[in-house]
Amino acid sequence: MDRSELVELLSPDGLRLLDSLPPYEPAGDVVRMVSDLRKVGHAPGLVTAVLNQSRLRARAVPKFGEFAGRMLFTEAGLEQATRLRVAALHAGRFVGASLGRVVDLGCGIGGDAMAMAAMDLAVTAVDTDEVTATVASFNLAPFDNAEVAQGDAGTFDLSGFDAAWLDPARRTAGHTNTSRLTRPEDYSPNLDFVFGLSERMPIGVKLGPGHDRELIPARAEAQWVSVDGTLVEMGLWFGALARDGIRRSALLLDREGTHELSAPADSEDVAVGVLGDYLYEPDGAVIRARLIGDLARSQGALMLSEGIAYLTSETLRPTPFATAFRVREVLPFDEKKLRLALQERRIGTLEIKKRGVDIDPATLRTRLRLKGSESATLVLTRVAGQRVALLVERVRTLA
Structure with a gap:
């Protein structure tokens, strides 16, 4: 636009x-x-x-629900906008830390600022782009405690603010047909400015979930967030917004509510064990936060193979932090033998999951020439370093 x-x-x-x-x-x-x-x-x-x-x-409905019908958007702004449910958790950090006046530097269409204003924070939303700032003004118009300014995050006067929220632009400039930026130094504002600001005031920062972990400052609390099984962001929290004793956390939002796994640092992996009756696939937030070891210990599970994010155990324990599968059979990894095995079992619909093996599931599915009325899930991975094909069934009873 x-x-x-x-x-x-x-x-x-x-x-x-x-x-x-x-x-x-x-x-x-x-x-x-x-x-x-x-x-x-x-x-x-x-x-x-x-x-x-x-x-x-x-x-925008999946992100903003019924509010989407009363908002305005740009293509790029909607792409980067925070889901309203997640934005409310962001705002809650500022409320919990008693930081009442917040500046949103790089506000985009104003999604996070809306959540802050709805929680009675006084928020000033700032964006350098005229069109984007105008769209944010429209979206924030219902709130008397919110204002919008067109300006540059790097030079905006921060006097009088208690804290800042930043969602650096990670796409090229424009409102449509933008492309993703891969170098943090190209973000707007760039991370040198962002992390420098964290030394002056409490700040929260939204970054992509795949952001290089080596670039996370040691003083930050890093939280990976997934919504209904989809990994959506990594948040960094500094100063009064960071929680004591927590530097890594995985926050999961689903229909049952919110679930969090947290630790003072990356957790140490557990030992590799033999394949049990159950296979666990940790949520992406748990994997990114490197809390697989803590999850395994809570489940009485072991690693399926070193460096591969699958866990296994003989018993089933409900957890919101992983999808559980019951192991039905170990099939030959050889493609021809696997095709015959699936044909014998009349499997015509096959979900293929893989970790630790160089295989394209879509290509393999075509080559398997599936026929039949049965459906199944196939896991291609390694057990104790050796390639295996596991025929599994999803356990539906877990939260």
């Missing part, structure tokens, strides 16, 4: 038209809708603007 499209959208006619549209349908007849809107006299630019927003609002 460029400036002219935003001007069209923010006009009284634009907002009325946007709110009057039926729910966006990905398979809908867009050409016909454009034609119908043009026939009743709407300008081409306005039609483009409202239809783009309708599409973005639909895409």
